[in-house]
Amino acid sequence: MGNAKIRLKDRWKELQQTKDALLATNFYNFETLQGIIKAASISKRPIILQLTRSSIEYMGLPVAKSIAESALSYHNVEGWIHLDHGDSYELAASCLDAGFDSVMIDASEKSFSENVKISKAVVKLAEKYGASVEAELGYVAKLGQNTGKTGFTEPEEAKLFIEETGIDALAIAIGTAHGFYKEEPKLDLDRLVAIREMTNAALVLHGASGISNNVLYEAVQKGISKINLATEIKNIFMKTLKGLVAGNNEIDLRKVFPPAISSVTSLVLNKLEVIQHKVS
Numbered sequence: 001m002g003n004a005k006i007r008l009k010d011r012w013k014e015l016q017q018t019k020d021a022l023l024a025t026n027f028y029n030f031e032t033l034q035g036i037i038k039a040a041s042i043s044k045r046p047i048i049l050q051l052t053r054s055s056i057e058y059m060g061l062p063v064a065k066s067i068a069e070s071a072l073s074y075h076n077v078e079g080w081i082h083l084d085h086g087d088s089y090e091l092a093a094s095c096l097d098a099g100f101d102s103v104m105i106d107a108s109e110k111s112f113s114e115n116v117k118i119s120k121a122v123v124k125l126a127e128k129y130g131a132s133v134e135a136e137l138g139y140v141a142k143l144g145q146n147t148g149k150t151g152f153t154e155p156e157e158a159k160l161f162i163e164e165t166g167i168d169a170l171a172i173a174i175g176t177a178h179g180f181y182k183e184e185p186k187l188d189l190d191r192l193v194a195i196r197e198m199t200n201a202a203l204v205l206h207g208a209s210g211i212s213n214n215v216l217y218e219a220v221q222k223g224i225s226k227i228n229l230a231t232e233i234k235n236i237f238m239k240t241l242k243g244l245v246a247g248n249n250e251i252d253l254r255k256v257f258p259p260a261i262s263s264v265t266s267l268v269l270n271k272l273e274v275i276q277h278k279v280s
């Protein structure tokens, strides 16, 4: 297992040529992982399984990595394990050492030069592991942060940043934010096209929860190679679960969880179909 796998690092070019994207899904426990894997298995599509620092701390790094890897293998799904929003060099290093295929180093709130410095250091380290590195340039509001503030990615800066750091993938700010939206934002797709034309790294869309299907598809056609999905997964799982446990005396959790797992499967299946334009 694992040895015949195409490195994520080598996948990006191909995706850019075919105007295809990978869905990158955050999992939080066994049940959300199960829901995601089932969707990937049914659709026969590859998937990126992402972990944030909180999820790693919740499950334990080797445990989180192992269950993701065994789930991919057991269900015969092509996939990669990725650190989402790595906030330090040390965390990225631990994940690379644990065998992650890819890490994100997010120094987007630091100055341009600080961001270059730390991202470049992670790229250098990741080379030894043949792992892909994602960084972020621009302001994509995190949960609880001001979504009114803007800091869209400038194409010229993106070009310079990619050249100076040698990163494989870049998260760009074109109007999305993390979490749900009060109203769907209008994405700056012209800016996306400009960044795509000036750079060669894979472009990543964070904050895709709540972006309509046709806009997501258009973003892929215009150069997005990785779409991150987190909030909607947590939301559908917990909403379904709350409905299941209210007034329910069942203590066999293996009978309680399955509909919540299925709700994640349906959601992820839908997004996988959106990327391929099977639904609009």
Ligand SMILES: [Zn+2]
Residues within 6 Å of the ligand: 085, 178, 206, 207, 228
């Ligand atoms: Zn994100």
